[in-house]
Amino acid sequence: MSPYLAEPRDLYHGRALCVLKPSAPQEVAGILALCNETETSVTPQGGNTGLVGGQTPDPSGASVVLSLERLNQIRAVDATADAMTVEAGVTLSQAQEAAQTADRYFPLSLASEGSCTIAGGVHVLAYGSMRDLVLGVEVALADGRLLSTLGALRKDNTGYDLTRLFVGSEGTLGVITAATLKLFPSPRSHAVAFLGLRDPAQALLLLNFVKGRAGPMLHAFELVSRPGLELVLRHIPGTRDPLAQPHDWYALIELAAFADGEAERAAAEILAAAIEAELAQDATLAQSLDQARALWKLRESMSEAQKREGGSIKHDIAVLVNTIPRFIEEAGRRLRAAFPQARPVPFGHMGDGNIHYNVSQPVGADKAEFIARWAEVNAIVHGVVHEFGGSISAEHGIGRLKRDLLRETKDRVALDAMRAIKAALDPNGILNPGVLL
Numbered sequence: 001m002s003p004y005l006a007e008p009r010d011l012y013h014g015r016a017l018c019v020l021k022p023s024a025p026q027e028v029a030g031i032l033a034l035c036n037e038t039e040t041s042v043t044p045q046g047g048n049t050g051l052v053g054g055q056t057p058d059p060s061g062a063s064v065v066l067s068l069e070r071l072n073q074i075r076a077v078d079a080t081a082d083a084m085t086v087e088a089g090v091t092l093s094q095a096q097e098a099a100q101t102a103d104r105y106f107p108l109s110l111a112s113e114g115s116c117t118i119a120g121g122v123h124v125l126a127y128g129s130m131r132d133l134v135l136g137v138e139v140a141l142a143d144g145r146l147l148s149t150l151g152a153l154r155k156d157n158t159g160y161d162l163t164r165l166f167v168g169s170e171g172t173l174g175v176i177t178a179a180t181l182k183l184f185p186s187p188r189s190h191a192v193a194f195l196g197l198r199d200p201a202q203a204l205l206l207l208n209f210v211k212g213r214a215g216p217m218l219h220a221f222e223l224v225s226r227p228g229l230e231l232v233l234r235h236i237p238g239t240r241d242p243l244a245q246p247h248d249w250y251a252l253i254e255l256a257a258f259a260d261g262e263a264e265r266a267a268a269e270i271l272a273a274a275i276e277a278e279l280a281q282d283a284t285l286a287q288s289l290d291q292a293r294a295l296w297k298l299r300e301s302m303s304e305a306q307k308r309e310g311g312s313i314k315h316d317i318a319v320l321v322n323t324i325p326r327f328i329e330e331a332g333r334r335l336r337a338a339f340p341q342a343r344p345v346p347f348g349h350m351g352d353g354n355i356h357y358n359v360s361q362p363v364g365a366d367k368a369e370f371i372a373r374w375a376e377v378n379a380i381v382h383g384v385v386h387e388f389g390g391s392i393s394a395e396h397g398i399g400r401l402k403r404d405l406l407r408e409t410k411d412r413v414a415l416d417a418m419r420a421i422k423a424a425l426d427p428n429g430i431l432n433p434g435v436l437l
Contacts, residue, residue: 033144
C-alpha cells in the first residue's frame with residue numbers, strides 16, 4: 001500500500017483501511033454507495049502526481065484510497081467532432097497518443113505527462129487550461145449514482161454548468177470516472193527558440209512583440225531565470241547552455257502552424273526583428289526536433305533540478321501578465337530582507353501569468369531547517385500575490401497544503417457557496433475530507 005500513502009514531495013504521509021482499484025465506473029459508484037452508507041471516508045487518487053497533498057489520506061487510517069488507475073480505457077476518438085472520451089486513469093501521454101492516431105492534437109502538456117492522469121500546462125496561452133479543454137464528464141456521486149455530461153457538444157445552455165463544477169473540485173464533490181476532451185487539428189510545423197534577456201520587464205515587452213506578429217501561432221512563452229538555468233545545467237545530465245554568453249533571464253518560445261515550414265519561417269523573422277528592436281540580447285532557433293527537445297528539457301527540468309539541489313519552498317501563483325515584472329521584483333525584495341541567503345528561482349508560464357515562484361535553500365544550509373520555515377516564506381510570497389490581486393494556486397490546486405490559506409484569501413461569500421455545494425452533494429462528508437475546504 002505504501003506507494004498510495006505518500007505524495008511526490010514527501011510532505012504528506014497517511015494511512016488507510018485499504019486501497020481499492022475498480023475497473024469500471026459502476027464499481028466506483030458501488031464503492032461510494034457502500035462508503036456513504038457506512039460513513040467511511042474516501043480518498044480518490046489518479047496518478048498520484050499532485051503537489052498539494054490532495055490525493056493522500058490523512059494519518060487516522062479511517063479512510064479508503066480509491067485508485068483510478070484501472071479505469072484506463074480510451075472509449076472514443078472522433079476526429080470529425082474534434083473530441084475524444086477517455087477514462088480517468090488514462091495518462092496524459094496516452095491521451096496525446098490516441099489523439100495523434102486520428103491526426104488530431106490534444107494540447108495539454110505537463111512535465112509529469114507520462115504518469116499524471118487526465119483527472120495548466122505550457123500551452124495554455126494558445127488552447128486554454130484543462131478546464132477549457134473538458135467538454136463533459138462522467139462522475140460517481142457520493143450516494144452511488146452516476147452523473148454524465150459526456151458528449152462533444154460545444155454549446156449547451158440548459159442550466160448550471162455541472163461539468164466545470166466537478167473539474168478542479170479535487171474529489172470533494174464526486175469522483176470523475178471519464179471525460180470528453182477537446183481535440184484540435186495537428187500542427188504541421190513547430191519552431192522553438194531560446195532568447196537571452198536583461199530582466200522580466202524586457203520579457204514582457206518581448207511577449208507583446210511576439211504576440212503581435214505571431215498571433216495564434218504563439219503556443220508557449222516560458223520565463224526562466226539564470227539561477228534556475230544554472231541548477232539545470234549542474235544537475236541534469238545531457239543539458240548545455242544554449243547561448244554563447246550567460247544572461248540574467250531567458251524566454252523559451254514555441255510557435256506552431258498548419259502549413260509546412262510556416263512556423264520556422266515566422267520564428268526566424270520574429271527573432272531577427274526582436275534582436276534589431278533590442279527586445280532580446282541573443283537568441284537561438286532549434287534546427288531539428290532533437291534541438292527543440294533539448295531546449296524544452298531546460299525548462300521542464302527546473303523542478304527536478306531544484307529537488308537535487310536541496311530544499312525548495314514552492315509557490316504556484318498567478319498574477320496579471322502585465323504585473324509579472326513588478327511582482328518578481330517585489331517578492332524578491334521582501335524575501336531578501338527576511339532571508340538574505342535564500343535563492344529565489346522564479347520560472348513558468350509568462351504568457352498566461354502563471355509563475356512558479358520557488359525558493360531554494362541557502363548554499364550549505366540544513367534542508368530540514370529551511371523547509372521548517374515554509375510557512376514564513378509562504379506568508380511573504382502569498383502576501384505579495386494578494387496585494388497584486390493574484391491567485392495562490394494557478395494550476396496545482398488547493399489540496400491539504402493550501403486549505404487554510406484558501407480560507408484566509410478567498411472571498412467569504414464564495415467560500416459559503418462552495419460549502420453549500422459540498423453539503424448538498426456530499427452530506428455525510430465522505431469525499432476527500434480535509435481537502436480544499
